[in-house]
Amino acid sequence: MHNTASKDATREGTTRHDIHYVQLAPQYFEGVIALGNHVHGDNYLTPELISDYYTRSFHNNVNASWLALHNDVVVGFRLTFAHTQWTPDKWCSTNLWTVDKDKVCYFKCNTVVPGKQGLGIGSKLLAKSIESASIQGAIAGLAHIWLASPGNSAYKYFSKNGGVLIKKHPNKWQYASIYEGYDCPVCDEHCYCEGAEMMLSFS
Template identity: 75%
Template sequence: MGSNIEKCGEAALSTTGSAETATDTITFIQLSPEHFEGVIELGNSVHGDNYLTPELLYKYYNRSFHNNINASWLALQNNTVVGFRLTFAHTQWTQDKWCSPHLWNVDKEKVCYFKCNTVSPLKQALGIGSALLAKSIESAKAQGAVAGLAHIWLASPGNSAFKYFSKNGGVLVRKHANKWRHASIHEGYDCPVCSGYCECEGAEMLLSF
């Protein structure tokens, strides 16, 4: 599905370059197939039915890699997925009509794609979202990226997604009307805020490393 949504997360946490780190009871690991079921369950509960499917997540997982480095991360508590960030390596995604590379002011061939950041509603305001972002940035830089692009969901409660990404360094490039309408019409995406087909506006945002 072509829907791209950024959500949730507060307060930055310190991170390291290891593949697994922990803060309190939250453990951060790179995305792996053994946790696909938990990622899909959380993603669909937050973003709407059919936001993620096994087939989609497998594709997203493969797009996370460059030079054997995985840029997608999970947050686990007692081996349960409480947050995740899906990030496509700069070599693993194609810019489309929702992208404005002429406005990026960076090498457009070295921009990764922040597909989605999701944190369980019960675990927000604990720094999980920002920690996941920091981990993905660290991995993306190791892959060779100089910046990351995201399409931010502007209909999130209190516009929290935009505020979160801005606080972490994201800069607005431009706004796009009906960003996820095609996905809601043709791909089964059920927007959690629109009564019919999705009419939400997406903010194209760039975060330079």
């Protein structure tokens, strides 16, 4: 998959040097929503959600959410909540964490246009978010990884970058599919996908 994506990117005439990285800002909301819903399913992102996520990205005027642009078009994003802007819920096994839960940011979601994969965009976005989150005061980041991604690529990618599995959670996005209009791209009715709770330490 990696080699195919790289060839596709080359055919499109895109190189790593053509990709620019900026922090999430309102003028890019529409592009982020469109990309997120195209890859993850309808209503994965909405104007209300992205506005909330943007607010949660900040601590002490530092923004932890980053975008990848090609010709000023959003081709990737990493949405990250500052360690002070989220509260662990039932999908978070804080008793199994080995770090202070008050110093953990939350990697909400990561997406790259399929045709631009293989250019290191995902890893660069993660590095940018880690750098910003560290400045904010976080020492680690938590993510719930979608285990139904093609080839389980999301899990492999996060593991490769240092993520450690904490626990697997069945039906992680079922509530959103029933009550919030989320349309899972792999489940016919309600979402039954499993989510992997993973921790990435910054040190």
